Amino acid sequence: MTGEAARIGQRIRTWRLKQGRSQAVIAGLVGITEDYLSRIERGRRLPTIPVLLLLARELGVEPSALLDAADSEQIPPAPDGSIDADVAACLLRAGATGEACVVTSQVLRERVDEVWQLWQTSSTRFTDAAALLPALIADVESARRRGGTEPVERRETHRCAADLYGLLRSYCRRTGSRDLGLLVADRAMRAAEDADDPVRMAAATWNLGHMLLNNDQSDGAEETVVHTIESLSRLPASREVAALIGALELVAVVAAARQRQWWRARERLSAQAFPAAERVGESNVLGTVFGPTNVQLHALSIEMEAGNASAALHVADTIETGHLPIERRFTFLLEVARCYDLDRDDAGAFVTLLDIEQMAPEDLTRSPLAREIITDLRNRSTRTYRRQISALAERVGIA
Incomplete structure (x- = not known):
């Protein structure tokens, strides 16, 4: 007890x-x-x-x-115990307890952008974000409840909330908290609707699609994003709209791959996502990181999930990820490590894991796939690598 x-x-x-x-x-x-x-x-x-x-x-x-x-x-706690307790508490209470500061939408915007910057660039992003999120959640929810008489101020407050909960979706997903992830995805959608902002509603759908994928609901994810793509296509053309359409296309690609419909995933990637990426270029509209590089990363993911490790590694050799946020670089290297693992190339997998540890140690510790790869390596390691792999397993908390 x-x-x-x-x-x-x-x-x-x-x-x-x-x-x-x-x-x-x-x-x-x-x-x-x-x-x-x-x-x-x-x-x-x-x-x-x-x-x-x-x-x-x-x-x-x-x-x-x-x-x-x-x-x-x-x-x-979340299933892996890694979600910060103060963040979880504030999400469950929706900022309804304790005293929150009275802040303007301009201040909230600066703070939301600051957390996003940390989340996408810091090697200790979980620790850094957890230090700022509880107070920010409370202040954003307090500002939304307070409302105010100025329509522009109200709308910008709702936009700040939508952007904050978009980040929290990624945070909850990476900490293994699926249930809270669905909760914040729903809040992002409601905030975007309150702001009457079609682009943010699309971004909220993108968030929801990822959480549905994370909860093994690929059919629901695909149906949701396809409907939103159709709605976005009726809006006036802009780079923001095109980037959101492309990001949603990638959710549909992943959904097809999760259903093991590799041909459909590849076809959608080449016929829809690649042309959209060429039109948009590299972008990071509302944290979606859509562009040619992200499309290539999804091509790698398809081949990896299909078990074509050699083909996936061939794709990986053509990708340069240095300009991407740390989350996408982490995912790229982790999938490369997985491909080496599938090919029983223990040296390649181990060296890649060491690169990940140097770049994003907190992500490595929290990733179930990383822990699975490390366990595989340790179980079959030869005398040459056994000590080093066992030391890595100990550093990430694998008994």
């Missing part, structure tokens, strides 16, 4: 008993077994984020009522 599990369980039990409701009733309404709820209340299980949200909704209380707002350690 852990302390946080016991305290959360006790609060759930207290709220349930205050309402005179049985475990059987609450469990049935939430969609879990009575035994599971019993173990939660006894502190034997820490509820997952979706279960916690459902329990709070059914008991008619804020999620924060089931958590100790003064103790961030009581936030249920």
Whole structure:
């Protein structure tokens, strides 16, 4: 029994008993077994984020009522335990607790842009972002609730919120928190709709598509982005619109690949994404990083997922990623390492992993694929590399 599990369980039990409701009733309404709820209340299980949200909704209380707002350690962690507890707490409370500063949309814009800059460039981006995000989430939500009388100010505040939650989608995805990722993707969409901003609504759809892919819902991701592509095509032509269309095309490409329809993924990449990238050039509209290089990265991904490691490595040799944000460079090198791993080229995989560790150590530690590759290498390593690979495994926390 852990302390946080016991305290959360006790609060759930207290709220349930205050309402005179049985475990059987609450469990049935939430969609879990009575035994599971019993173990939660006894502190034997820490509820997952979706279960916690459902329990709070059914008991008619804020999620924060089931958590100790003064103790961030009581936030249920993401599956890999890597999400910052203060960020998770603020997302669950939507900035509704504590005192938030009264700030203008101009100040919010500067702070949102600062976090985006850190997220895309810093080798310690998780630590850096986690230091800034809780206060920023609270201030953005406070500004949105406060509203104001000036339409331009209100609209810019909603745009700041949409951009912030777009970043948080990436943050939640990289920390392994799928449920919070869907939550922030939904908030990005609502903020973009409140701003009446079609380009940001498209970016929010791009975010949602990635979260659906991350939750193994490739059919839903493809249907969602294709509908948005059609809507964007009716807007006046601009580089922003073209970049968003291209970024959405890449989500559809990934969706086809996840369904193992390699021919369809390759065809969409060549017929839709490549021409769009040639028209747009290298861009980073609302964090989508769409352009010729990103399209090439997706060509690499298709061949890797199809098991064509040699073909994927041939594509990788033609790609220069130095100008890309750190997240895309990390993904590129990780997929190169995976291709070497599939080819049983242990030296190539190991050297690439060392390059990743130097560039983005926090990403390496948090990546399930990276941990899988390192484990593979350690399990089959020869005497030549065993000590070095075991040391790398220890540094990323693999027992």
